[in-house]
Amino acid sequence: MAEIINKVSESGIISLDLETYFPLEEPMLFDLKEFLFMGLILKEKDYRAALLQIDFSIYQNKYVGIVCSVDAIIPMWAYMLAASYLQPFAKKVMMGTEEKIVEQIMLEQINEIDPTQFADKRIVVKGCGEKKIPESAYVAITNKLRPVAKSIMYGEPCSTVPIYKNKSV
Numbered sequence: 001m002a003e004i005i006n007k008v009s010e011s012g013i014i015s016l017d018l019e020t021y022f023p024l025e026e027p028m029l030f031d032l033k034e035f036l037f038m039g040l041i042l043k044e045k046d047y048r049a050a051l052l053q054i055d056f057s058i059y060q061n062k063y064v065g066i067v068c069s070v071d072a073i074i075p076m077w078a079y080m081l082a083a084s085y086l087q088p089f090a091k092k093v094m095m096g097t098e099e100k101i102v103e104q105i106m107l108e109q110i111n112e113i114d115p116t117q118f119a120d121k122r123i124v125v126k127g128c129g130e131k132k133i134p135e136s137a138y139v140a141i142t143n144k145l146r147p148v149a150k151s152i153m154y155g156e157p158c159s160t161v162p163i164y165k166n167k168s169v
Helices: 044-052 076-086 098-111 135-145
Strands: 013-016 028-031 063-067 092-095 122-126 151-156 159-165
Touching (some): 063 098, 076 092, 092 098
Parallel strands (some): 013 122, 028 063
16 A cells, blocks of 8 residues: 655645734724814814713723715814824824725835745745635735745645745745
8 A cells, every 4th residue: 555645745845825914903993084164074073072072991902093974175173183082092103094004014024024934935925715815915024035936836835826936045
């Protein structure tokens, strides 16, 4: 009887799952819609008074996105003022929806990767998973790894789509 050999594990291929760069906790949103007069405009005096009434500790160590979920003209200072109140509590304050915050956090984490650990390696960037990975994360990891990798593939180690192969190695 022939011995079964796992060629994938012996291939030296590194499987990289971008889900590991997904934020562990869901972002919170700070919606300026709540401060609009008649759902249309933001009155500075009322807005400042309302901000003083908020318990910002609920944002402690959270990723917070500032948004306005309705179609209204919001002056730039309103976003800045919200950020100044949120910043002492939040892990990070950003502009945008939950999806945009997740994308920005993932891109920051990918940017912090030390590419030398992937030097001259064959890498498969995992393609399927539980969470929706932003397309920009796939582009960012390709840009990060291409200068050092022996090859980059997309998919699963048993079934990949070639993305890049260093012809000089």
